Amino acid sequence: MDGVGHAPTERRPxxxxxxxxxxxxxxxxxxxxxxIRKVATRIQRTVDRGHKVAVTVSAMGHSTDQLIATAREVHxxxxxxxxxxxxxxxxxxxxxxxxxxxxxxxxxxxxxxxAQAGLLTDGVFGSARILQVDPTxxxxxxxxVDVVLIAGFQGVDxxxxxxxxxxxxxxxxxxxxxxxxxxEECEVFTDTDGVYTTDPHLIPSAAKLACIDYDEMLELxxxxxExxxPRSVWYARRYRIRIHVRSSFSFQxxxxxxxxxxxxxxxxxxxxxxxxxxxxxxxxxINVLGVPDVPGVAGRIFGALGAAGVNVDMxxxxxxxxxxxxxxxxxxxxxxxxxxAVEVVRPLLAELGGEVSADDGIxxxxxxxxxxxxxPGVAGRxxxxxxxxxxxxxxxxxxEVRISVVIPKLLAEQALQAVHDAFDLGRxxxx
Amino acid sequence: MDGVGHAPTERRPxxxxxxxxxxxxxxxxxxxxxxIRKVATRIQRTVDRGHKVAVTVSAMGHSTDQLIATAREVHxxxxxxxxxxxxxxxxxxxxxxxxxxxxxxxxxxxxxxxAQAGLLTDGVFGSARILQVDPTxxxxxxxxVDVVLIAGFQGVDxxxxxxxxxxxxxxxxxxxxxxxxxxEECEVFTDTDGVYTTDPHLIPSAAKLACIDYDEMLELxxxxxExxxPRSVWYARRYRIRIHVRSSFSFQxxxxxxxxxxxxxxxxxxxxxxxxxxxxxxxxxINVLGVPDVPGVAGRIFGALGAAGVNVDMxxxxxxxxxxxxxxxxxxxxxxxxxxAVEVVRPLLAELGGEVSADDGIxxxxxxxxxxxxxPGVAGRxxxxxxxxxxxxxxxxxxEVRISVVIPKLLAEQALQAVHDAFDLGRxxxx
Numbered sequence: 001m002d003g004v005g006h007a008p009t010e011r012r013p014x015x016x017x018x019x020x021x022x023x024x025x026x027x028x029x030x031x032x033x034x035x036i037r038k039v040a041t042r043i044q045r046t047v048d049r050g051h052k053v054a055v056t057v058s059a060m061g062h063s064t065d066q067l068i069a070t071a072r073e074v075h076x077x078x079x080x081x082x083x084x085x086x087x088x089x090x091x092x093x094x095x096x097x098x099x100x101x102x103x104x105x106x107x108x109x110x111x112x113x114x115a116q117a118g119l120l121t122d123g124v125f126g127s128a129r130i131l132q133v134d135p136t137x138x139x140x141x142x143x144x145v146d147v148v149l150i151a152g153f154q155g156v157d158x159x160x161x162x163x164x165x166x167x168x169x170x171x172x173x174x175x176x177x178x179x180x181x182x183x184e185e186c187e188v189f190t191d192t193d194g195v196y197t198t199d200p201h202l203i204p205s206a207a208k209l210a211c212i213d214y215d216e217m218l219e220l221x222x223x224x225x226e227x228x229x230p231r232s233v234w235y236a237r238r239y240r241i242r243i244h245v246r247s248s249f250s251f252q253x254x255x256x257x258x259x260x261x262x263x264x265x266x267x268x269x270x271x272x273x274x275x276x277x278x279x280x281x282x283x284x285x286i287n288v289l290g291v292p293d294v295p296g297v298a299g300r301i302f303g304a305l306g307a308a309g310v311n312v313d314m315x316x317x318x319x320x321x322x323x324x325x326x327x328x329x330x331x332x333x334x335x336x337x338x339x340x341a342v343e344v345v346r347p348l349l350a351e352l353g354g355e356v357s358a359d360d361g362i363x364x365x366x367x368x369x370x371x372x373x374x375x376p377g378v379a380g381r382x383x384x385x386x387x388x389x390x391x392x393x394x395x396x397x398x399x400e401v402r403i404s405v406v407i408p409k410l411l412a413e414q415a416l417q418a419v420h421d422a423f424d425l426g427r428x429x430x431x
Numbered sequence: 432m433d434g435v436g437h438a439p440t441e442r443r444p445x446x447x448x449x450x451x452x453x454x455x456x457x458x459x460x461x462x463x464x465x466x467i468r469k470v471a472t473r474i475q476r477t478v479d480r481g482h483k484v485a486v487t488v489s490a491m492g493h494s495t496d497q498l499i500a501t502a503r504e505v506h507x508x509x510x511x512x513x514x515x516x517x518x519x520x521x522x523x524x525x526x527x528x529x530x531x532x533x534x535x536x537x538x539x540x541x542x543x544x545x546a547q548a549g550l551l552t553d554g555v556f557g558s559a560r561i562l563q564v565d566p567t568x569x570x571x572x573x574x575x576v577d578v579v580l581i582a583g584f585q586g587v588d589x590x591x592x593x594x595x596x597x598x599x600x601x602x603x604x605x606x607x608x609x610x611x612x613x614x615e616e617c618e619v620f621t622d623t624d625g626v627y628t629t630d631p632h633l634i635p636s637a638a639k640l641a642c643i644d645y646d647e648m649l650e651l652x653x654x655x656x657e658x659x660x661p662r663s664v665w666y667a668r669r670y671r672i673r674i675h676v677r678s679s680f681s682f683q684x685x686x687x688x689x690x691x692x693x694x695x696x697x698x699x700x701x702x703x704x705x706x707x708x709x710x711x712x713x714x715x716x717i718n719v720l721g722v723p724d725v726p727g728v729a730g731r732i733f734g735a736l737g738a739a740g741v742n743v744d745m746x747x748x749x750x751x752x753x754x755x756x757x758x759x760x761x762x763x764x765x766x767x768x769x770x771x772a773v774e775v776v777r778p779l780l781a782e783l784g785g786e787v788s789a790d791d792g793i794x795x796x797x798x799x800x801x802x803x804x805x806x807p808g809v810a811g812r813x814x815x816x817x818x819x820x821x822x823x824x825x826x827x828x829x830x831e832v833r834i835s836v837v838i839p840k841l842l843a844e845q846a847l848q849a850v851h852d853a854f855d856l857g858r859x860x861x862x
Contacts, residue, residue, distance in 0.1 A: 033504045067524070073464045075531040082534070085542050086527035089520035093498070096517035100506040103513070111516050116591055137591075160547055160568075 012239045015182040016135055017052050017142050022183045024056045024152065024174035028191040029248035030094050031061035039189075039248065040101035047107055047146045054138060054181060056152040056174035057098055059090025080125035084154075084164045088114070091151035091170070099149050109147035112137065115162070117148075118180075119155035119173065127166035128155060130173075130235075133180035150177055168229020175232050179239035186241050188228065189248035194255035195220070195227055197425035198277040202413055205426035209275065210253075213260040216275045217243075219368040219402045223278040233257060260370065273375040274367045274423040279416050281409055283313055284338035284360035285394070286331055288345060291354040293327040300352075301329075301345060308344045310337045314364070314397045314406065326354070330395065332406065335360050362394065363412035365419060366404040373400040385422035389414045443670045446613040447566055448483050448573050453614045455487040455583065455605035459622040460679035461525050462492035470620075470679065471532035478538055478577045485569060485612060487583040487605035488529055490521025511556035515585075515595045519545070522582035522601070530580050540578040543568065546593070548579075549611075550586035550604065558597035559586060561604075561666075564611035581608055599660020602674075606663050610670035617672050619659065620679035625686035626651070626658055628856035629708040634848055636857035640706065641684075644691040647706045648674075650799040650833045654709040664688060691801065704806040705798045705854040710847045712840055714744055715769035715791035716825070717762055719776060722785035724758040731783075732760075732776055739775045741768045745795070745828045745837065757785070761826065763837065766791050793825065794843035796850060797835040804831040816853035820845045 023046070025039050046053050058064075067086050071078040078086075095111040102109040118134030141148050152170025155163050165172055171188060178186040193208065195217065200206040212220075214237035221230040227245055236243050236257065246254030291297050298317065305312055315331040333341045338358040345356045365386070372378050382403055386393055391414070395406035407415055420426060454477070456470050477484050489495075498517050502509040509517075526542040533540040549565030572579050583601025586594050596603055602619060609617040624639065626648065631637040643651075645668035652661040658676055667674050667688065677685030722728050729748065736743055746762040764772045769789040776787045796817070803809050813834055817824055822845070826837035838846055851857060 033501065036505060070464065070528065071531055074467060074528050075535040078531045079534055082527045082530045082542055085530075085544075086524060089523050092520050092523075093517060096513045097501065097505050099513045099516075100502055100509045103510055104506040111513055113516075113593070116593075162544070162547075 009240060010238055012179055012184075012241070013135075013182040015184075016139050017054075017181055019051045020054060020142070020181055020183050021046055021051045022054045022056075022174060022178040022181070022186040024170060024186060024188045025058065025098075025248060026170065026188075026190045027058040027061050027064070029189050030057060030059075030098065033097075036060075036094075036098055036101050040098060040105055040107070042189075042248070043102060043147055044105045044107050052142050053147045054142075054177050054183070055098070055147060055149045056170055056177060057091060057094040057149060058152050058170040059087075060094050060097075063090045063093070081161065084125045084162050087164050088151070088154045088162045091153050095149045095151045099147075102147055102149075107147055108145040109149060110141050110145045111149045111151070112141075113151050114154035114173065115156035115160075117150040117177070119150075119176065121155035121157050121163045121165070123157040123159065123161060123163065125161075125163055128157065128163035129231075130155060130165070130176045133176050135180040138177070138181060165231075168232060171229050171232035172235055175235045175239070175241050175243065178241045179235070184242060185244055186236070187244045187246060189246060190227060191248070192227055192245075193247035193250060193252060194245050195225070195257070195276070197275070198416060198420050199279065202279065203417055203420050203426075206420065207426060209255045211256040211258055211260065212275055213370045214257060215370055215401045216368050217257045219366070219399070220276055220278055223364075223366050223368070224280050224282065225278060228257070272369075272424070273371040273378050274369040274425065276368050277416060277419050277423070277425065278366045278368065279363060279412055280366070281363040281412060282335050283332040283362065283364060284335045284358050285362045285406065286333060286338065286341050286345070287328070287357050287359060288330070288349070289328045289355045289357075290326045291329070291349065291352055293325050297352060298329065301348060302331075304344050304348060305333075305341060308340060310341045310344060314395050314404065316395050332362070332364065332395070361409045362406050363409045364404050364406050365412065365415055366402055367419065367423065368402050370401050372403060379403055381422050382419060385418045386415050389418050391415050440671060441669055443610055443615075443672070444566075444613040446615075447570050448485075448612055450482045451485060451573070451612055451614050452477055452482045453485045453487075453605060453609040453612070453617040455601060455617060455619045456489065456529075456679060457601065457619075457621045458489040458492050458495070460620050461488060461490075461529065464528075467491075467525075467529055467532050471529060471536055471538070473620075473679070474533060474578055475536045475538050483573050484578045485573075485608050485614070486529070486578060486580045487601055487608060488522060488525040488580060489583050489601040490518075491525050491528075494521045494524070512592065515556045515593050518595050519582070519585040519593045522584050526580045526582045530578075533578055533580075538578055539576040540580060541572050541576045542580045542582070543572075544582050545585035545604065546587035546591075548581040548608070550581075550607065552586035552588050552594045552596070554588040554590065554592060554594065556592075556594055559588065559594035560662075561586060561596070561607045564607050566611040569608070569612065596662075599663060602660050602663035603666055606666045606670070606672050606674065609672045610666070615673060616675055617667070618675045618677060620677060621658060622679070623658055623676075624678035624681060624683060625676055626656070626688070626707070628706070629847060629851050630710065633710065633844055634851050634857075637851065638857060640686045642687040642689055642691065643706055644801045645688060646801055646832050647799050648688045650797070650830070651707055651709055654795075654797050654799070655711050655713065656707075656709060659688070703800075703855070704802040704809050705800040705856065707799045708847060708850050708854070708856065709797045709799065710794060710843055711797070712794040712843060713766050714763040714793065714795060715766045715789050716793045716837065717764060717769065717772050717776070718759070718788050718790060719761070719780070720759045720786045720788075721757045722760070722780065722783050724756050728783060729760065732779060733762075735775050735779060736764075736772060739771060741772045741775060745826050745835065747826050763793070763795070763826070792840045793837050794840045795835050795837050796843065796846055797833055798850065798854065799833050801832050803834060810834055812853050813850060816849045817846050820849050822846050
């Protein structure tokens with residue numbers, strides 16, 4: 001398996017369990033005994049309608065954070081293997097308690113650890129990838145019971161070591177289980193009721209999307225939309241599993257993440273080339289001025305940053321003036337790592353010449369839509385909207401389905417509203 | 432494997448790991464992060480002296496009780512399989528945190544679940560028995576690290592289901608690990624500093640025993656001495672593993688549970704036939720009066736009690752008077768089940784005739800010693816001591832290594848002191 005965005009579609013097996021429905025419940029939905037009971041009631045209703053259900057669960061409420069906090073009391077930098085051994089208990093507690101709650105309602109149910117459910121991963125503790133899911137244990141169990149419950153976020157490697165999948169791992173478990181059992185859809189129950197055109201806390205006219213394409217969702221997830229983890233979306237796209245993101249506190253439909261059909265895509269090219277707008281103010285800009293304009297300088301700087309574990313997001317290199325042998329470059333890094341980045345770059349500049357400074361007064365605004373790359377004028381509408389509120393665009397990056405601009409943080413929310421309006425995203429709700 | 436007391440001694444393998452020491456730490460010893468650090472320091476000292484260490488741990492403090500309480504919020508009678516799934520997390524948390532604490536001290540250590548450590552059990556959820564321990568995973572790990580940490584109380588059955596071993600299960604895990612690795616001794620660290628001639632909270636002159644025979648310890652454990660679980664002692668006797676019971680809060684020697692050599696046994700026959708005295712006030716007496724003296728009556732009564740899950744401890748059947756066709760019987764049951772016992776017996780008596788009543792004003796006092804069966808006069812000294820404080824003996828049972836008498840609860844502590852004195856147990860401390 002390689003990174004997000006480069007995997008081919010794989011054949012999804014034929015349905016192995018007739019009438020199977022796949023659910024995933026996040027930690028908030030399982031925050032206490034009362035909520036566990038409510039989740040059990042929802043699953044019971046699904047069983048009562050004649051379905052078999054495969055349920056993936058996260059750890060209860062903030063229990064994973066509590067386990068990590070205790071670990072850090074014992075060791076400032078706990079070993080990843082031991083941290084996985086510790087954290088894997090959180091989902092095991094959830095799965096057992098939810099199973100008991102179902103049995104209390106008279107529902108035939110059985111719980112599984114990741115290992116018992118056949119989730120084989122690589123051996124990268126803390127961010128393992130699922131290599132294979134053996135459907136046999138769950139298929140056999142579903143011959144005897146109506147509900148199987150799988151501890152999310154965890155698996156086992158070929159050597160029998162417990163591994164965890166990293167942030168958002170339970171979503172990925174749910175999608176992988178759906179794929180292995182040949183299910184077409186995975187319902188992800190969470191504390192929001194779907195995916196919005198933008199953050200509704202910032203823009204009250206933001207509208208819930210009825211559906212969104214995998215590629216759009218991947219971009220939004222990568223931009224920090226916390227509703228789904230990019231890896232789960234990538235896995236869903238690979239096996240063509242629809243993800244229905246919906247609220248665990250209501251019975252309304254949420255947002256379906258899927259491959260949008262060509263006809264709809266065409267319609268969007270004219271009417272609505274942009275599906276969503278995202279704002280990220282968790283990055284800082286690092287400015288490097290006056291470095292020599294000779295080959296290898298950028299390589300040394302970004303090599304050193306990579307070695308120090310500083311992820312670089314956007315990069316621009318300034319065009320030097322005529323006869324100028326010095327140039328400038330800017331790049332963005334997670335705000336928490338801005339100090340580290342400066343410390344990594346400064347000693348290099350002592351040798352090369354030049355200056356480095358950090359600026360955390362920036363924000364990144366991105367528009368996302370599968371038709372962006374093939375629709376003329378989208379970039380122009382974006383730039384005009386941003387200019388219309390007097391914000392200067394400091395950096396730009398684009399992909400086939402996304403355009404991002406860096407603007408002053410002080411004007412970020414105003415720009416978000418202007419861009420949301422410019423692409424008529426508020427009216428999606430009425431459609 | 433059959434019950435306690437009937438298993439032959441099995442060959443213990445040759446030591447598989449040179450210099451191996453086996454430790455077990457109970458929940459109190461791991462009650463919080465500070466105590467976990469202290470345990471890590473103790474293990475580190477053992478490593479510094481050139482040993483490899485296999486450590487079995489219980490769940491932290493009262494965490495198992497908390498998990499059970501949460502389960503009962505969800506389901507009044509939780510399924511045993513799901514309860515095992517839930518409870519097994521407690522030891523997994525301990526083992527990971529203790530491993531991190533060791534690594535914080537620079538000790539090379541690795542944690543294992545019961546399943547990873549090769550503990551194969553039968554499939555009886557909640558009170559599984561260890562069928563086999565595959566030493567390979569731990570032996571291999573000890574080639575790379577100095578300390579392996581095994582989650583106690585848990586294993587996995589042949590179908591891959593998580594099981595727990597029931598109360599005291601971590602002691603049994605520790606002894607089984609010692610046996611599988613060919614270790615001669617297992618050090619059990621607990622919150623008391625050894626085994627006493629009787630409960631030192633009741634009798635201040637009670638003395639700590641330097642050593643005690645497996646059979647004596649089995650009787651004391653069965654009588655409710657909470658320092659070791661009978662099954663762990665039985666397992667230790669079977670494989671001839673010495674258990675050193677000692678305090679996790681000091682470095683003093685505790686009590687060694689072992690097979691006492693013949694010479695010492697002979698010495699005891701003259702000087703000290705009794706090793707310990709135990710008092711149990713957690714039972715009630717059920718009196719059944721006026722039932723027909725015909726065959727099959729006792730069978731019906733005790734059959735019904737067994738079917739209702741009421742364990743019967745001591746039984747006496749009264750000798751009927753001349754020409755009397757009615758008889759009486761008394762038996763003891765756990766005090767909590769006295770009401771159940773009466774409810775089970777009453778409908779039978781409606782048919783057979785007779786009356787039933789419960790009396791929880793009783794206590795059982797027992798003397799234990801391997802030489803009791805072969806030493807004349809021991810029973811006489813016991814009865815005289817009890818009579819000396821004016822207590823009436825209501826029931827008596829004996830075994831090769833134990834004599835138990837039922838006496839009024841009000842006189843129980845006075846009788847305990849008298850018996851302890853009568854067998855000169857207080858002076859053991861000065862020997």
